[in-house]
Amino acid sequence: MNEMELLRxxxxxxxLPAPAELEEARARLLAAIAADPATSATSATSAxxxAEATTGQPDSSSGHPAEPLRPPAPVPLRPPAPxxxxxxxxxxxxxAISSAALLIVALPFAGDVKGSVxxxxxxxxxxxxxxxxxxGLALIGLWLWLARATSQGRNWARILSTVLFGLATLExxxxxxxxxxxxxxxxxFAGLTWLSGLxxxxxxxxxxxxxxxxxxxxxxxxxxxxxxxx
Amino acid sequence: MRRRQxxxxxxxxxxxxxxxxxxxxxAVLFDRHAPHIHRxxxxxxxxxxxxxxxxxxxxxxxxxxxxxDLGRADARPWLYGIATNLVGQHRRDEVRQYxxxxxxxxxxxxxxxxxxxxxxxxxxxxxxxxxxxxATLSAGDRDVLLLIAWEQLTYEEVSRALAIPVGTxxxxxxxxxxxxxxxxxxTDAGATYEELMTNE
Numbered sequence: 001m002n003e004m005e006l007l008r009x010x011x012x013x014x015x016l017p018a019p020a021e022l023e024e025a026r027a028r029l030l031a032a033i034a035a036d037p038a039t040s041a042t043s044a045t046s047a048x049x050x051a052e053a054t055t056g057q058p059d060s061s062s063g064h065p066a067e068p069l070r071p072p073a074p075v076p077l078r079p080p081a082p083x084x085x086x087x088x089x090x091x092x093x094x095x096a097i098s099s100a101a102l103l104i105v106a107l108p109f110a111g112d113v114k115g116s117v118x119x120x121x122x123x124x125x126x127x128x129x130x131x132x133x134x135x136g137l138a139l140i141g142l143w144l145w146l147a148r149a150t151s152q153g154r155n156w157a158r159i160l161s162t163v164l165f166g167l168a169t170l171e172x173x174x175x176x177x178x179x180x181x182x183x184x185x186x187x188x189f190a191g192l193t194w195l196s197g198l199x200x201x202x203x204x205x206x207x208x209x210x211x212x213x214x215x216x217x218x219x220x221x222x223x224x225x226x227x228x229x230x
Numbered sequence: 231m232r233r234r235q236x237x238x239x240x241x242x243x244x245x246x247x248x249x250x251x252x253x254x255x256x257a258v259l260f261d262r263h264a265p266h267i268h269r270x271x272x273x274x275x276x277x278x279x280x281x282x283x284x285x286x287x288x289x290x291x292x293x294x295x296x297x298x299d300l301g302r303a304d305a306r307p308w309l310y311g312i313a314t315n316l317v318g319q320h321r322r323d324e325v326r327q328y329x330x331x332x333x334x335x336x337x338x339x340x341x342x343x344x345x346x347x348x349x350x351x352x353x354x355x356x357x358x359x360x361x362x363x364x365a366t367l368s369a370g371d372r373d374v375l376l377l378i379a380w381e382q383l384t385y386e387e388v389s390r391a392l393a394i395p396v397g398t399x400x401x402x403x404x405x406x407x408x409x410x411x412x413x414x415x416x417t418d419a420g421a422t423y424e425e426l427m428t429n430e
Contacts (some may be wrong), residue, residue, distance in 0.1 A: 003363075003410045007379040010357060014273050016265045017280075025268075025285035029260055032289055036253045083297040207301035211247060 081151050082212050088203035092147035092161075095196030096140045102189035103136030150204060153216025158204045165197040242305035246298045256295060259305060260288050266306075267313050270381055274317050283320070287313045302390070310381060311391035314373050321369060363413035367406050374399055375406035 081089070107129065142164070149157030172194050203209060242259060249256040267287055271280035290312050291305075298308065364372060373392060377383045385403075389396045 003407055003414065004379050006356065007360065007375075007410075008382075010360060011273060011380045014269055017268045017272070017277075021277075021281065022264050022268060022284065024281060025264065025288065026257070026260060028285040029288045029292060030257065032292055033253045033256060036292075038251065038253050081296065082300065084299075086297075206299075208299045211300040215247060215250065 081153070082208040084203040084206040084209045085150060085153075085212055088200045088209065089147040089151045091196050091200035091203060092143050092150070095193055095200065096143035096147070098189050098192040098196055099136065099139050099143060102186065102193055103133065103140075105183070105185040105189060106136075107132060150200075153213055155213045155217060158209075158213060161197075161204060162201050165201045168194060168197055241303075243298070243300045243303045246295050246305060247300055249292075249295055253292070256288075256292050259291070259309075263306060263309055264288065266381070267309055270310065270376075271313055271317065273380060274376065275320050279320055283313065283316050286316050290316070304387075306381075307383060307387040307391040310377055310383065310387075311393070314377065314391065317373075318369060359414050360410070363410040366413060367409055371402045371406035371409070374402040375410070378403060 245258045268284040271283045377388045385399045388399045
């Protein structure tokens with residue numbers, strides 16, 4: 001017998017707690033559940049189904065009387081987003097920030113070259129600057145819009161994000177030379193923006209994310225009045 | 231010896247997912263795992279503290295259920311990880327618990343037949359040695375050792391529970407086992423330990 005087996009053997013001397021010893025902890029959990037905004041158990045049917053689910057016995061013999069029922073609460077339209085989806089949204093917000101930075105460092109290079117100040121080439125056409133600025137702002141808006149939509153469990157946003165990331169990758173590859181000519185800062189923020197997209201797409205296709213989008217889809221397809229029990 | 235809870239464990243992720251829209255379902259997870267989590271906490275911090283910590287464990291888990299990785303079917307590593315973190319906030323209680331066991335085991339008063347008395351004394355001495363050994367371990371090493379020895383989690387499960395690499399789990403376990411062996415062999419009661427090693 002080695003020390004691990006000795007530890008196991010002595011550990012077995014500690015018995016499992018009696019059900020009564022867990023009653024207080026269970027009551028605290030049930031109180032937290034009742035206080036949760038997403039709680040929708042407001043009918044006797046629902047309470048009974050929970051009691052049956054937690055004990056495997058009919059409510060009358062479960063030993064856990066049904067908890068006092070709360071007034072009807074609004075049924076949530078979607079489940080809470082899991083960590084990978086939240087991470088994807090954060091990546092997208094990061095992408096929006098780096099896109100803004102990229103816009104700022106890219107503006108001096110917009111349009112035809114007619115001169116230079118402090119090493120930056122000047123752009124003679126206000127129209128060109130306006131168009132570049134609008135395009136940059138639209139890109140930032142797109143990041144934010146997709147971050148919001150994916151956080152809400154919209155599967156189309158996940159697919160659109162993936163497609164746009166693919167296009168952005170192709171565009172980045174085709175303009176690598178031009179970006180390199182325009183300075184380190186622009187190359188840095190372009191790379192950072194692309195990495196944000198990569199991180200977001202990676203997180204959006206994690207198993208937990210897929211389960212979340214599927215659950216959100218199912219919940220949207222259900223009647224809004226109530227959610228069925230187990 | 232407890233083993234995997236079979237089909238029950240495979241449904242943990244589904245229970246947690248359903249609790250996103252029906253929070254009441256989370257009580258299923260409590261009924262399924264609370265007894266073992268309580269026993270783990272009782273071994274580490276004493277029964278009185280365990281009563282409170284098991285409630286805290288499930289309250290924390292309930293609050294964080296939306297971040298649970300549904301790719302993990304078995305929620306035990308997640309729950310043990312939360313419980314272990316909570317024990318970390320009660321290190322003094324835990325070490326005191328080991329000292330109490332050590333002191334209680336050091337002075338056994340066991341009336342009765344001579345052979346039974348001898349056996350009880352041996353067991354008591356072993357408890358005292360183990361309690362002393364556990365008390366001397368660092369918190370991180372002790373977490374790994376006890377999750378594996380007592381709760382029979384795998385290296386990968388401990389890695390997930392404590393959010394550390396599997397390699398760190400292995401090195402901590404090795405260090406902990408070495409220290410325990412040293413304490414057991416390096417005391418006056420070492421003969422008792424050696425006797426146990428050879429008799430069992």
